Amino acid sequence: xxxxxxxxxxxxxxxxxxxxxxxxxxxxxxxxxxxxxxxxxxxxxxxxxxxxxxxxxxxxxxxxxxxxxxxxxxxxxxxxxxxxxxxxxxxxxxxxxxxxxxxxxxxxxxxxxxxxxxxxxxxxxxxxxxxxxxxxx
Numbered sequence: 242x243x244x245x246x247x248x249x250x251x252x253x254x255x256x257x258x259x260x261x262x263x264x265x266x267x268x269x270x271x272x273x274x275x276x277x278x279x280x281x282x283x284x285x286x287x288x289x290x291x292x293x294x295x296x297x298x299x300x301x302x303x304x305x306x307x308x309x310x311x312x313x314x315x316x317x318x319x320x321x322x323x324x325x326x327x328x329x330x331x332x333x334x335x336x337x338x339x340x341x342x343x344x345x346x347x348x349x350x351x352x353x354x355x356x357x358x359x360x361x362x363x364x365x366x367x368x369x370x371x372x373x374x375x376x377x378x
Contacts, residue, residue, distance in 0.1 A: 257374050259283040263304035265295045265321060266339065267313055271362075275308075278366045284373070292321045299328045306373060308360075311340035311351070319354040326355060337372060339364060 262279055266272035267290045276286040287302045289295035292313050307325055311318035322336050336358075338351040343361035351359040358372055 259285060260305045260373055261303065262286045262373070263295060263302070263307040263309075263325075264288045265292060265307070265313065265318070266290060266310035268310070272310075275366060275369070279369070279373075282370060292316050292318075292324075295321070296324055296328060299325070303329065303332060304334055306335045306337065308337045308339050308369065309356075311338055311342055311347075319350060322354045322356060337369070 262284050264272050264276055264279075264286060265288075269288075269290045272288050272290065276288045279286045287295075287298065287304070289298065292315055307322075309318040309321055309325075313321065316324075318338060318340065322338075325334065325336070336354075336356045338354075338356040338359045339362060340347065340351075340359070341362050348359045360368065
């Protein structure tokens with residue numbers, strides 16, 4: 242699997258400036274729905290259900306925000322976050338963990354891996370939109 246259908250160019254949104262957003266989750270139905278909703282709000286979104294494919298795509302799409310599932314095939318979202326940071330070579334990218342793991346230890350691991358937010362599934366798209374706009378959760 243790979244990228245979502247054609248992504249939209251960044252343009253102003255009701256909540257502010259459009260962002261380039263990378264979504265990586267092995268639940269393709271849920272992540273595709275989230276991508277469609279984010280695109281409707283003016284964001285440019287790329288979707289992957291496999292971490293290595295997402296990393297391989299970074300030379301063509303540099304995200305400003307990455308929403309990563311923690312329980313992914315081939316590598317964890319924690320590992321993916323580290324590899325993403327390495328590949329971006331210091332370019333800013335906000336990391337949001339999207340996971341079914343909601344215990345305190347899971348939140349601590351996410352923070353240690355560099356995630357700005359730890360979101361427990363199911364998450365409402367409004368919560369993601371508020372975070373993208375820089376509002377408190």
